[in-house]
Amino acid sequence: MSTAAAKRTPLYEQHAELGAKLVPFADWEMPVTYEGIREEHSAVRRHAGMFDVSHMGEVEVEGPGALAFLQRALSNDVTKIAIGGAQYSCLCQEDGGVLDDLFAYRLGGDRYLVVTNAANHEADLAWLGRQSRGFDVIVRDVADRYAMLAVQGPHARAVLGSALGIELPSRFRVSHVRVGRRPALACGTGYTGEDGVELLIDPEVAAPIWSELLDAGVVPCGLGARDTLRLEVCFPLHGNELTPERNPIEAGLGWCCKEATDFIGSEAIARARAEGTAEKLVAFEIEGQGIPREGNPVLHDGEPAGIVTSGTFAPSLELGAGMAYVKSELAEVGTAIEIDVRGKHRPARIASKPLYDAKRS
Amino acid sequence: MADATYPDDLRYHEEHDWARIEGDQATLGITWYAQDSLGEVVFFDPPEVGATIQKDSSYAEVESVKAVSDVIAPLSGEIVEVNDALQDNPEKVNEDPYGDGWLVKIRLTSPEEAETLLGGAEYRKMLDR
Numbered sequence: 001m002s003t004a005a006a007k008r009t010p011l012y013e014q015h016a017e018l019g020a021k022l023v024p025f026a027d028w029e030m031p032v033t034y035e036g037i038r039e040e041h042s043a044v045r046r047h048a049g050m051f052d053v054s055h056m057g058e059v060e061v062e063g064p065g066a067l068a069f070l071q072r073a074l075s076n077d078v079t080k081i082a083i084g085g086a087q088y089s090c091l092c093q094e095d096g097g098v099l100d101d102l103f104a105y106r107l108g109g110d111r112y113l114v115v116t117n118a119a120n121h122e123a124d125l126a127w128l129g130r131q132s133r134g135f136d137v138i139v140r141d142v143a144d145r146y147a148m149l150a151v152q153g154p155h156a157r158a159v160l161g162s163a164l165g166i167e168l169p170s171r172f173r174v175s176h177v178r179v180g181r182r183p184a185l186a187c188g189t190g191y192t193g194e195d196g197v198e199l200l201i202d203p204e205v206a207a208p209i210w211s212e213l214l215d216a217g218v219v220p221c222g223l224g225a226r227d228t229l230r231l232e233v234c235f236p237l238h239g240n241e242l243t244p245e246r247n248p249i250e251a252g253l254g255w256c257c258k259e260a261t262d263f264i265g266s267e268a269i270a271r272a273r274a275e276g277t278a279e280k281l282v283a284f285e286i287e288g289q290g291i292p293r294e295g296n297p298v299l300h301d302g303e304p305a306g307i308v309t310s311g312t313f314a315p316s317l318e319l320g321a322g323m324a325y326v327k328s329e330l331a332e333v334g335t336a337i338e339i340d341v342r343g344k345h346r347p348a349r350i351a352s353k354p355l356y357d358a359k360r361s
Numbered sequence: 362m363a364d365a366t367y368p369d370d371l372r373y374h375e376e377h378d379w380a381r382i383e384g385d386q387a388t389l390g391i392t393w394y395a396q397d398s399l400g401e402v403v404f405f406d407p408p409e410v411g412a413t414i415q416k417d418s419s420y421a422e423v424e425s426v427k428a429v430s431d432v433i434a435p436l437s438g439e440i441v442e443v444n445d446a447l448q449d450n451p452e453k454v455n456e457d458p459y460g461d462g463w464l465v466k467i468r469l470t471s472p473e474e475a476e477t478l479l480g481g482a483e484y485r486k487m488l489d490r
Binding site: 032033036038041224228289290291293313315344 | 400401403404406422424425426427429448
């Protein structure tokens, strides 16, 4: 832990007032839950929840060379983002290791915004700055310019649209709107598997907007529910499923890597795709009792077979579930494995992704 | 979950466990403070009946959605009963930590250990420090 005081979002007072449990998270003091993770989780699955994700970072990339630079820095084909579009990418190093995973939004012709994970923001910024040399582009840290609010759930759009009176973007689109009489961005993205919107708003209007949504019946949700929601739909988390030691192919993110664009890491990733990887990221469910946790060993026929990267009690499935890297030959759906949960070998089975499908349920 | 309560008829261990001593037996559980810090309990992994447990050592685990917590034995003894109802309704640990949310019953092997435990007022004072 650093000795510096934890950073607080513009909504810190609101969290404290609601009696949130606050925990340190990537230099920030963040709400992990208000009324209970299960309640918050199910509010997002059934109605609408809101998350203060102002700890996430924003980097603006602007200039005539913006497209060429991002095409080099990001794994996806950035030319495919129309103005007002959004796209998911990995940020890779030369050996294909994943420095971060992020959304890039095209705000204008030569203007993009990338949203970084809080823990990686400073490192991403430095990396992007270094890689931008030789491109006619400005890379700007604009994290202080935005508070970020994720409003998610089947009713999120309806509630948000009527409470704020704004036109909402469709999925994977971003629109310029006004929130609290200030310019804001509404993004049709999220991290829960449910429909919803992520708002990037002026920090000064964050508190009144939060209160307005609270009054409209949107349930405040903490990082605890954010984690169980994303895990049920198998969205990877950087630091768990994604690390500089793993490439996107083994993480199952080959779909957002377009090696033909010659991005940093593309050669290593093309090789991994062609040759296959020793391990693959899988989703699994415990059969019977036990809750897997990050770091638990995976066994197959009593032999070491991999490691759990994220594990939890999955509230919508009502069982222990998680994601793990396992030997590629075991990565098939249905394979019986065991998770060593603090010495107890819990039977489990590799399951298809996502573990929970919002559209099916 | 109601407000914090620490009944005076129980004995408390600093690691946030309680014991209700009745003759040579005791019922054990976790305190209001412990269940509140942990959050919604979703799994209780009990010891087996007949197992011996040692004061100040972990004898079971309770898990919330996010975290695992060792349960520390406030007294030494032999497990004579575990609360099987918690398998289907672990949330009772939150709803009624001193009643339906009890964890195990033990036969005491060192009843004199009870003298080292705290009363309700003392435990509350410890929490306030």
